[in-house]
Amino acid sequence: MIRTQSRTSTLIARELKKSYDGFEAVKGVDFEVYRGECYGFLGPNGAGKTTTMKMIYGAVIPTDGELEVAGLDVRRCEREIKRRIGVVPQENNLDDDLKVKENLLVYGRYYDLPRKVALRRAEELLEFVELTERAESPVDQLSGGMKRRLLIARALINDPEIVVLDEPTTGLDPQARHLVWDRLRALAAEGKTLVLTTHYMEEAARLCDRLVIMEGGLIIAQGSPKELIEEHVSPQVLEFRAGPEELERLRPVVEATADAVERTGEALLVFTADADTIMDRVRECGVEVENTVYRHAGLEDVFLRLTGRRLIE
Amino acid sequence: MGAIRVPSPRGAFRVWQRNVTIFRKYWKSIMFPNFIEPLLYLAALGLGLGAFIQQGGINGQSYIQYIAPGLLASNAMFAASFESTFNTFVKFEINKIYDAIITTPVNAEDVVAGEYLWAGTRAALYGTAFLAVLTVLGFAFGEPLISSWWALFIPPALLVIGVMFSVMGTLFTSLIQRIDFYAYYFTLVVTPLFLFSGIFFPVENFPAPVPQIAWFTPLYHAVNLCRALATGPSLATLVDAAWILVFTAGLALVPVQIMRRRLIG
Ligand SMILES: Nc1ncnc2c1ncn2[C@@H]1O[C@H](COP(=O)(O)OP(=O)(O)OP(=O)(O)O)[C@@H](O)[C@H]1O
Ligand SMILES: [Mg+2]
Numbered sequence: 001m002i003r004t005q006s007r008t009s010t011l012i013a014r015e016l017k018k019s020y021d022g023f024e025a026v027k028g029v030d031f032e033v034y035r036g037e038c039y040g041f042l043g044p045n046g047a048g049k050t051t052t053m054k055m056i057y058g059a060v061i062p063t064d065g066e067l068e069v070a071g072l073d074v075r076r077c078e079r080e081i082k083r084r085i086g087v088v089p090q091e092n093n094l095d096d097d098l099k100v101k102e103n104l105l106v107y108g109r110y111y112d113l114p115r116k117v118a119l120r121r122a123e124e125l126l127e128f129v130e131l132t133e134r135a136e137s138p139v140d141q142l143s144g145g146m147k148r149r150l151l152i153a154r155a156l157i158n159d160p161e162i163v164v165l166d167e168p169t170t171g172l173d174p175q176a177r178h179l180v181w182d183r184l185r186a187l188a189a190e191g192k193t194l195v196l197t198t199h200y201m202e203e204a205a206r207l208c209d210r211l212v213i214m215e216g217g218l219i220i221a222q223g224s225p226k227e228l229i230e231e232h233v234s235p236q237v238l239e240f241r242a243g244p245e246e247l248e249r250l251r252p253v254v255e256a257t258a259d260a261v262e263r264t265g266e267a268l269l270v271f272t273a274d275a276d277t278i279m280d281r282v283r284e285c286g287v288e289v290e291n292t293v294y295r296h297a298g299l300e301d302v303f304l305r306l307t308g309r310r311l312i313e
Numbered sequence: 314m315g316a317i318r319v320p321s322p323r324g325a326f327r328v329w330q331r332n333v334t335i336f337r338k339y340w341k342s343i344m345f346p347n348f349i350e351p352l353l354y355l356a357a358l359g360l361g362l363g364a365f366i367q368q369g370g371i372n373g374q375s376y377i378q379y380i381a382p383g384l385l386a387s388n389a390m391f392a393a394s395f396e397s398t399f400n401t402f403v404k405f406e407i408n409k410i411y412d413a414i415i416t417t418p419v420n421a422e423d424v425v426a427g428e429y430l431w432a433g434t435r436a437a438l439y440g441t442a443f444l445a446v447l448t449v450l451g452f453a454f455g456e457p458l459i460s461s462w463w464a465l466f467i468p469p470a471l472l473v474i475g476v477m478f479s480v481m482g483t484l485f486t487s488l489i490q491r492i493d494f495y496a497y498y499f500t501l502v503v504t505p506l507f508l509f510s511g512i513f514f515p516v517e518n519f520p521a522p523v524p525q526i527a528w529f530t531p532l533y534h535a536v537n538l539c540r541a542l543a544t545g546p547s548l549a550t551l552v553d554a555a556w557i558l559v560f561t562a563g564l565a566l567v568p569v570q571i572m573r574r575r576l577i578g
Contacts, residue, residue, distance in 0.1 A: 020578065051578075057416050060578035079418045087416040093409035097335045106334060110327050110417035158417075 007034040010162060010193050011056065016065035018051050025051045027217035028065065035161075038184070038194040040204045040211030042299075044307050047214040049197040050090050053166045056195065057087045070162060083111065086155035090166040090197075092147050094139045100150060101126065101135040104157050111158040118157065125153035128183060145176040152180065156187075163187060165196040169203060181206060201300040215307050225299050232305055233297045234259040234271040238278055241267045241291040253285045254278055262305075271297065317566060318573055320426035324419040328427025329434070331414075336435070347392055347439045351384040352446065358513065371515060374544075381447050381458040382543035383512030385467060386474060386535035388443055389436035393475035394503050396432040397482030398495045405486070411576055421573040429479045429565065436475025441468045461545040470542060470554075474535045477561040480568060481531070487571035506532040531560060 011033035018026040026048040033039040041049045054060035056069055058078045067074045069081045095103050101122050108118030126132045129149035134142065142150065148171065155163055168184070169177045177200075184207055188194055198204055204211050205225045212222040221228060229235075240250060247268045255261050257278055260271040272278050275294055282289065336343075359377030363370075371379040404410040415421050444459065444467055451458035485498045509516060509523075510532035517524050527533045534553040541550040 018578075054578065058577070059412065059415060079420065082416060083418045089412065089416070091409065091412075093413040095331075095410055095413065096408055097338075102334070106331050107413075107417065109330060110324075110414060110419045112323070112327075112418075 007037075009033065010035040010070055011039075011195065012066070012068045013052075014066040016052070016055065016067050017063045018048075018055060018060060019063045025217055026055070029212075029214070029217075029219045031212055031219065031222065033193060033195060034209075035193055036188070036191050037209040038188050038196065038207050040208035041195070041197040041214060042199075042201070042204055042211055042303060043197075043214035048217040049214055050166055052214070053090075053164050053195070053197060057085060057164050058082055083158065084161050086158060086160035086163040088148075088151045088155045088163070088165040088168050090170075092144075092151060094147060094150060094154070096138075096140050098139065099135070100131060100137050100139060100142070103139060103150065104154055107154050108157045113158065121157055121159070122153075125156055128156075129153045130179065145172045148172055149176065149180065152183065160192070162193045162195065165194065167197055167199065169198065169200065177203070201298060201303060205299045213303060213306055220306055221302070228302045229297055229299065232302045234273050235297055236272055236275045237295050237297050237301060238270040238272065238275055239267045239293040239295070240270070240282070240289050241293075242287070242289045246287050246289065250282065250285070250287045250289070253281055253287070257281060260305075269301075271301070318420070318422040318569060319566070320422040320569060321420065322426075324423025325426035325430055327419050328414065328424050329430045332427070332431040333434075344439065344442070347388070348442055348446075350391070351388045351443050354384055355381060355447075355450075375456055377454070378456060378458055380512055382540040383510075383536040385440050385443060385447070385471065385543070386532060386539040387507050387510075387512055389440050389471040389474045390478045390503065390506065390532055390535065392436040392439045393432040393478035394482045394499070396435055397428065397479040398486055398498060399492065401428055401483060401486050402489075402492050402495075405572075405576075406492075415576055421576040422569045424576070425483060425569045425572045426565075428483065429476050432479030432482070433472040433475035436478070437468050437472040440471035440475075444468070459543045461543060463542045463546055467539060467542050470535075470538055473557060473561065474538070476565075477531055477535070477557055480561055480565050483568040483572070484564065487568045487575065506530060511536045531557065 009032045011031075013029055013031050015028045015030065016026060017024065017028050029048075029052065031039075041052060043049050051060060055062050055067055055074065058074060058081060062074065070084045072081050074081060095106060098106055104122035104125060105118050108121065113121070123132075126135055129152055131146060131149055131153065134146065139147070139150070148168065152165070152168060155165070165184075169180050172180060181203065184194060184196075188207075194207070196207070208225060210222065210224050211228070212219045213228075214220065221232065223231065240247065242250065247263065250268055251261060251263070254268070254270045257274070258270045258272045262269040262271075270278055279292075355377065359380050363376030366376045370376050411421070411424050414424055444464065447458045448464075481502070482498070485495070485502075489495075510527060510530060516527040516533065534556045537553040538550060538557065541547065541553070
């Protein structure tokens with residue numbers, strides 16, 4: 001955050017749009033990613049995240065607007081851009097006819113890497129994603145999480161300056177997820193630019209310097225995780241659990257002093273800067289509460305506030 | 314955006330190379346059927362049916378001598394057709410191999426061209442092995458099945474013939490959404506070509522317009538070319554070779570454009 005002054009942009013989108021046969025999946029988005037930062041895209045299913053990622057890596061051509069990647073126009077320099085980026089797609093597309101290490105070596109050939117360089121990088125990368133023991137396994141014998149890690153290794157074979165990761169940790173167990181986070185942080189520390197999509201708020205909060213929230217093909221909020229929380233929700237949250245009737249009686253009691261009150265299936269969420277006062281009110285009113293949780297507001301609260309608590313599709 | 318895309322040889326080579334890498338692992342187990350099939354035709358028709366064909370055979374050749382070079386051409390057609398239909402469809406729609414490749418500096422158009430080259434290579438490999446068998450069998454029968462040194466040009470000819478049928482197969486692949494539709498392609502295109510392109514009997518003896526129609530079909534010229542190279546070519550062979558080259562070059566870029574549009578949204 002301190003380096004703001006010296007930052008140069010490596011990815012710039014202006015009024016970027018994409019329609020599939022008349023259906024507008026991305027309706028005009030603007031964003032700017034600085035070199036060396038980790039930039040996140042959050043949003044419910046169908047928000048247009050993958051479509052945006054695909055425009056970056058050349059698998060989808062924008063219908064309208066501008067998109068520059070590593071200073072190059074995606075419409076005119078597709079090969080050069082692809083040479084300089086790495087891609088982890090949302091859907092696994094490893095080469096099933098090849099073994100684990102072969103996947104990396106054959107992929108390296110697509111970038112014209114000399115055989116020796118490819119071999120060295122493949123070994124380093126297998127080490128990096130902790131798959132060295134599986135180097136000679138057929139790909140279809142890997143677990144889902146191992147495949148995901150191999151995809152990350154594959155995306156790095158050309159030593160890219162920008163890495164695009166579409167849901168890199170979906171389907172991973174907690175250990176594997178932490179491993180991937182760790183590796184992504186290492187990449188960021190090397191100075192690589194990371195662009196990722198995720199459905200995990202914790203992931204976004206831990207990894208992303210800045211992020212956007214998309215919904216319905218539009219960006220509805222952007223900023224650092226901290227800024228987003230400060231801007232859209234109050235710092236403290238009280239969650240009261242009780243029967244539906246009790247919660248309804250509780251609502252007017254807290255509404256008067258809280259910044260915002262949200263009702264989920266079994267709880268009442270109260271956003272405030274002053275949890276003590278709310279607690280006092282609740283105690284005074286005499287409604288029986290089974291369970292109270294006090295916590296700091298997080299990205300998930302922002303996300304749910306902005307995109308609503310129902311299923312959007 | 315609407316510009317016609319021309320493949321890069323470098324990218325096409327990389328895709329070809331991928332296929333070679335995989336083929337080298339499995340060739341022993343997959344080559345056998347492709348190889349045995351023409352021998353079955355040769356045995357059943359050349360020896361079996363040939364025994365009933367009157368003395369003198371066709372154009373001064375025994376029946377088995379007549380059909381052997383034609384089977385080289387049809388073998389190339391089958392090899393390239395399977396490669397550009399079922400195999401390509403699986404890589405494209407099921408295993409999403411091409412989606413992965415096109416995120417690298419290899420473009421969608423290079424992928425298609427690489428697959429053409431690979432199908433041609435495969436046709437040439439199978440054909441060369443079959444050619445060797447025919448040569449040896451000829452000695453065994455005491456009547457040569459391959460009688461000209463021009464036969465050394467058969468492998469490169471099969472490469473081009475393979476590319477031609479790969480372009481046709483890929484065109485069909487680029488137009489269909491479901492793998493089941495290949496039944497149409499094989500029943501309505503490949504099988505009729507196999508039966509009516511002069512492999513088993515000369516189509517020239519049929520009344521018009523059969524020979525005229527045959528002239529406009531690809532396998533007819535491939536059979537002529539292989540037969541001429543096996544026995545010694547004439548000037549007419551140049552027409553067959555030119556037909557194949559013009560047809561292939563004229564059609565090659567069409568599947569490239571359609572596949573690109575399917576791979577890139
Ligand atoms: N090839 C396509 N043809 C037609 N519509 C498409 C195509 N790809 C995506 N869409 C539509 O575009 C919209 C955005 O899809 P996209 O895959 O970008 O969403 P997403 O934000 O990545 O969702 P998820 O979180 O589920 O991965 C969706 O409504 C989807 O149905
Ligand atoms: Mg997606």
